[in-house]
Amino acid sequence: MIQKELISDLKIKWDRMQEAMRQQDVDGCLLTIDVNLYYTTGRVFNGYFYLPATGEPYFFVKRPNGLSGDRVFYIRKPEQLPELFRENRLAMPEKLLLEADELSYTDYMRLQTVFQAKETGNATTLMRQLRQVKTPWEISQFRYSAVKHAETYAYVKGCYRPGITDLEFQSAIEQVMRRNGSMGIFRTYGANMDIYMGSVLAGENAETPSPFDFALGGGGMNLSCPIGANGTLLKEGTTVMVDMAGNYTAYITDMTRVFSIGRLTDLAYHAHQTSLKIQREIEKIARPGTICSELYHLAIEIVEKEGLTSYFMGTKQQAKFIGHGIGIQINELPVLAPRSKKVLEPNMVFALEPKFVIPGVGAVGIENSFLVTDTGLEKLTHFEEDIIDLKG
Amino acid sequence: MIQKELISDLKIKWDRMQEAMRQQDVDGCLLTIDVNLYYTTGRVFNGYFYLPATGEPYFFVKRPNGLSGDRVFYIRKPEQLPELFRENRLAMPEKLLLEADELSYTDYMRLQTVFQAKETGNATTLMRQLRQVKTPWEISQFRYSAVKHAETYAYVKGCYRPGITDLEFQSAIEQVMRRNGSMGIFRTYGANMDIYMGSVLAGENAETPSPFDFALGGGGMNLSCPIGANGTLLKEGTTVMVDMAGNYTAYITDMTRVFSIGRLTDLAYHAHQTSLKIQREIEKIARPGTICSELYHLAIEIVEKEGLTSYFMGTKQQAKFIGHGIGIQINELPVLAPRSKKVLEPNMVFALEPKFVIPGVGAVGIENSFLVTDTGLEKLTHFEEDIIDLKG
Numbered sequence: 001m002i003q004k005e006l007i008s009d010l011k012i013k014w015d016r017m018q019e020a021m022r023q024q025d026v027d028g029c030l031l032t033i034d035v036n037l038y039y040t041t042g043r044v045f046n047g048y049f050y051l052p053a054t055g056e057p058y059f060f061v062k063r064p065n066g067l068s069g070d071r072v073f074y075i076r077k078p079e080q081l082p083e084l085f086r087e088n089r090l091a092m093p094e095k096l097l098l099e100a101d102e103l104s105y106t107d108y109m110r111l112q113t114v115f116q117a118k119e120t121g122n123a124t125t126l127m128r129q130l131r132q133v134k135t136p137w138e139i140s141q142f143r144y145s146a147v148k149h150a151e152t153y154a155y156v157k158g159c160y161r162p163g164i165t166d167l168e169f170q171s172a173i174e175q176v177m178r179r180n181g182s183m184g185i186f187r188t189y190g191a192n193m194d195i196y197m198g199s200v201l202a203g204e205n206a207e208t209p210s211p212f213d214f215a216l217g218g219g220g221m222n223l224s225c226p227i228g229a230n231g232t233l234l235k236e237g238t239t240v241m242v243d244m245a246g247n248y249t250a251y252i253t254d255m256t257r258v259f260s261i262g263r264l265t266d267l268a269y270h271a272h273q274t275s276l277k278i279q280r281e282i283e284k285i286a287r288p289g290t291i292c293s294e295l296y297h298l299a300i301e302i303v304e305k306e307g308l309t310s311y312f313m314g315t316k317q318q319a320k321f322i323g324h325g326i327g328i329q330i331n332e333l334p335v336l337a338p339r340s341k342k343v344l345e346p347n348m349v350f351a352l353e354p355k356f357v358i359p360g361v362g363a364v365g366i367e368n369s370f371l372v373t374d375t376g377l378e379k380l381t382h383f384e385e386d387i388i389d390l391k392g
Numbered sequence: 393m394i395q396k397e398l399i400s401d402l403k404i405k406w407d408r409m410q411e412a413m414r415q416q417d418v419d420g421c422l423l424t425i426d427v428n429l430y431y432t433t434g435r436v437f438n439g440y441f442y443l444p445a446t447g448e449p450y451f452f453v454k455r456p457n458g459l460s461g462d463r464v465f466y467i468r469k470p471e472q473l474p475e476l477f478r479e480n481r482l483a484m485p486e487k488l489l490l491e492a493d494e495l496s497y498t499d500y501m502r503l504q505t506v507f508q509a510k511e512t513g514n515a516t517t518l519m520r521q522l523r524q525v526k527t528p529w530e531i532s533q534f535r536y537s538a539v540k541h542a543e544t545y546a547y548v549k550g551c552y553r554p555g556i557t558d559l560e561f562q563s564a565i566e567q568v569m570r571r572n573g574s575m576g577i578f579r580t581y582g583a584n585m586d587i588y589m590g591s592v593l594a595g596e597n598a599e600t601p602s603p604f605d606f607a608l609g610g611g612g613m614n615l616s617c618p619i620g621a622n623g624t625l626l627k628e629g630t631t632v633m634v635d636m637a638g639n640y641t642a643y644i645t646d647m648t649r650v651f652s653i654g655r656l657t658d659l660a661y662h663a664h665q666t667s668l669k670i671q672r673e674i675e676k677i678a679r680p681g682t683i684c685s686e687l688y689h690l691a692i693e694i695v696e697k698e699g700l701t702s703y704f705m706g707t708k709q710q711a712k713f714i715g716h717g718i719g720i721q722i723n724e725l726p727v728l729a730p731r732s733k734k735v736l737e738p739n740m741v742f743a744l745e746p747k748f749v750i751p752g753v754g755a756v757g758i759e760n761s762f763l764v765t766d767t768g769l770e771k772l773t774h775f776e777e778d779i780i781d782l783k784g
Contacts, residue, residue: 003615034586034616043615044586046603064601064609064618065709100497104583105490106514108497122498171570178563183613184588191496194426194436196576209456211438217456221575223395223435224426224642224720226456250616317457328616 001059001069006042009137013040014057016130021053021097028052028093029123030111033102035187035328036127038250047075052090060084078114092116097123128189132325132333134251134347139371141251142326142349146369146380149246149253152180153383156242156259160390166202166229166240167221173200173244186245186252189329195227198244202232206241206363209317213331215353216241216314216363236262239362239387241355245330246369246381254326254351255381256367259388268364271356272387274306275365278322278354287376292340296322299354300338311356323352326369348372349380393451393461398434401529405432406449408522413445413489420444420485421515422503425494427579427720428519430642439467444482452476470506484508489515520581524717524725526643526739531763533643534718534741538761538772541638541645544572545775548634548651552782558594558621558632559613565592565636578637578644581721587619590636594624598633598755601709605723607745608633608706608755628654631754631779633747637722638761638773646718646743647773648759651780660756663748664779666698667757670714670746679768684732688714691746692730703748715744718761740764741772 002010017040021029031040031049040049040057047061059072060081073084085092096117098108101124112120134142152173159172174197178184186197193212201218210217210227219230234240239260246253258272278299286295299322303312313319325332326349334342334350349372355365366385370377394402409432413421423432423441432441432449439453451464452473465476477484488509490500493516504512526534544565551564566589570576578589585604593610602609602619611622626632631652638645650664670691678687691714695704705711717724718741726734726742741764747757758777762769 033583038616044603044618046605063603063605063709066601098497101499103497105492105495105497105500106516107493107583124498168571171567174570175563175567178566179560181613183617185586185617187586191425191499194577194579209458211436211455213438213455221573222642224430225575225577226436250614317455 001041001067001072003042006137009135010040010042012135013130014051017051017126018053020126020130021051024121026053026093026095026097026121027091029097029126030115031099031123031127033099036099036123038328039127039131048078048081052093058088058090078111081114095119095121097121097126099123099127101125128333131327132348133345134327134349138251138327139347139349141249142253142369142371142380145246145248145251145253146382148180148182148248149255149381150383152177152182152244153242153255153257156257157388157390160234160259164234166200166205166232166234169202169234169240170200170229170244173242177244181248182245183247186247187329189331193331194225196225197247199228200240200242200244201228201363202234202240203238203362204360205230205232206357207315207359209314215319215321215355216357217317234261234390237264237361239264239268239364240390241363241365243367250328252326252328252330253369253381254330254353254367255369255383256353256355256365257383257385257388258364259390262389262391264361264387265358268358268361269387270306271308271311271358272364272366274302274308275354275356276385278302279352279366279368282352283377283379286344286372288344288346288372288374290344292334292336292342292344293338295336296338296340308356311358313355315357315359322354323350325350344372346372346374393433393459393464395434398529401527402432402434404527405522406443409443409518410445412518412522413443416513418445418485418487418489418513419483421489421518422507423491423515423519425491428491428515430720431519431523440470440473444485450480450482470503473506487511487513489513489518491515491519493517520725523719524740525737526719526741530643530719531739531741533641534645534761534763534772537638537640537643537645538774540572540574540640541647541773542775544569544574544636545634545647545649548649549780549782552626552651556626558592558597558624558626561594561626561632562592562621562636565634569636573640574637575639578639579721581723585723586617588617589639591620592632592634592636593620593755594626594632595630595754596752597622597624598749599707599751601706607711607713607747608749609709626653626782629656629753631656631660631756632782633755633757635759642720644718644720644722645761645773646722646745646759647761647775648745648747648757649775649777649780650756651782654781654783656753656779657750660750660753661779662698663700663703663750664756664758666694666700667746667748668777670694671744671758671760674744675769675771678736678764680736680738680764680766682736684726684728684734684736685730687728688730688732700748703750705747707749707751714746715742717742736764738764738766
């Protein structure tokens, strides 16, 4: 069930969970959502992970066949759990955490009936809180993704041919990604956040507002997935922003670079340099203890001073954040948003993405993934940050 | 808000919903899950679609900015809905349907509090039931996807090079798909059903059981997504099964073809021919009125007669279905399973996938998408059905 090389990493996570559970007087936590199973067991399976506030974890597996190990039990349905608890002299929890923001109403109610706990709390809140601060193994996974991500971006310029569309450009980049080890899937948190492998935004398509809670939009190929590339021609004097996934391990790095077709307007270069300035200023002050909203307000201050407010994070619809935690999902905590009281802690990993949309030109700006160290920030994603001319 | 060319299609769907709601004494249905929004409005947005049992539909939109039309209202949060209902003299529903199997527990409880309905029922059940029977426009979307799907498969042989792995082969196929208009995303119903653009299963990897409820498994690249290609070399005497998505519109066709590297064992060819025989026999008898379990049992009968039971739908783990409805999600209703009492109806669309796994060789079998007509089945996905030798 558990890969040997992961056991010390998983123990760190279980200890943190148990400490938090005891602080909240919680007796047990039952997890079944893929990202939480991967986080706590090192694999996605169909079944449940149960951790009591004190003692060893249990693994209740429906599929796949053939897993074995300590406290691994095969079940067909959750209704078998009470008997398995009895057989293992495992106390039924009086206060139980379930993934309330992720489980369907039906599944949640079914588990509530199975456990008959006096009280149920929200495991999603706990897990998203804990998952913010990464373990050494998780950080090693990010480092690997970051190197592969940068390697891939080095090939982006070679994907350009005069006269191609954003979709052709994106599909060529996807091919490079997959050849370089991208796993393809790209996990997001929350309903209605479908996106395919990231975003390539060209020219005026960058102005199109989307339904999703991503930094920028784009019309997409079809109203069933209205985000990203839409067939826009890459044409002289416009940009194409590449924000493709760093999904080379389960831990996704986030990284955006801007490419131009020839020379852009001065406004576009000015806005891009302002993004780099925001990044520099945030790198200077961010450290453990910094409040996330402070970083947002610092960015807004710079944007206002430079007279670029109406272009910041979109035009027709403007995103109200400049960064977000990353992990197994692309939108983890914390969020760098105007009212976020969250405080940076060592080993948090987040993406910082100050971006502008310039009408008639397209999107400009930067995005990198950063690790919070004991003293500040360490950039994980290293690649040329100026606008790269595809014709140059 | 609504595209003009879709209005007559949407009206068919709204009428069917209202008829079913009145039969169940339901006053209103509130939808917010992407696939149900696309189905009922022709677009994915962030917000709610509300249909009373009698009268016109309402569209409550959070994002994107800029939508307009009859009964389109912008909201920030669902708590604004009661006031909007009052302002529009729209009765608050006493019996309300919410997407209980898809909404998170938290979101469901929030909407229950907002509406204070005397009774809430399950909109997921209703919508999955209704979505089984496709409208003429939906069928036209399938026909388009099917043509593109077959076009793509015609290029699969050209993706082969001696000595490549399943992942290299898959990535080359993905490139063809994207160039041919694939939207990339691939929607499934249910938790923990992540998969990337379909499945390419080579050689012994076909035996690896997966946690997911798909027909076959495969180890995948990483335990965070343990399904499909895992780096297996395409080697002499083995098969590679290509089951990549027909995601060329929002309506996904499902189609599998088997390729061999050179000559296979007689057992493999025998099993493949048995899959084709199952397909032929089912094509002969299936029509409106046929019970889905009958088709399953017919398949099992043939498999037993041919002495292939231990290879059918996997070896170490065997799927207990031979087909499934398709639509905006790849696993819609009905399911062709041993206990399914569902009856085929005209304009249902389903995938039939009798498959075998032969140890030492790999997966063989067939999958096609079928439309139920007034008198029988019409195959939508046309392409060579025998095993295609990649070296031939």
